Amino acid sequence: MLYITTLHISEFPLALALATAVAFVVFSIVKEKCDERKRA
Known part of the structure; x- marks a missing residue:
């Protein structure tokens, strides 16, 4: 309910x-x- 109201506002x-x-x-x-590639 709160999500729908926030979406409208x-x-x-x-x-x-x-x-x-x-x-x-x-x-x-x-x-x-990228970190994995550097380690390898």
């Missing part, structure tokens, strides 16, 4: 936060792969 900031979270996760995975 502020759709853009929520999308921006989600995009930031996804970008951070992707960055972490890429960084981890």
Whole structure:
């Protein structure tokens, strides 16, 4: 219920936060792969 209400009130900031979270996760995975490559 709260999620739906928040989506109606502020759709853009929520999308921006989600995009930031996804970008951070992707960055972490890429960084981890690079670190593994350096170690090998």
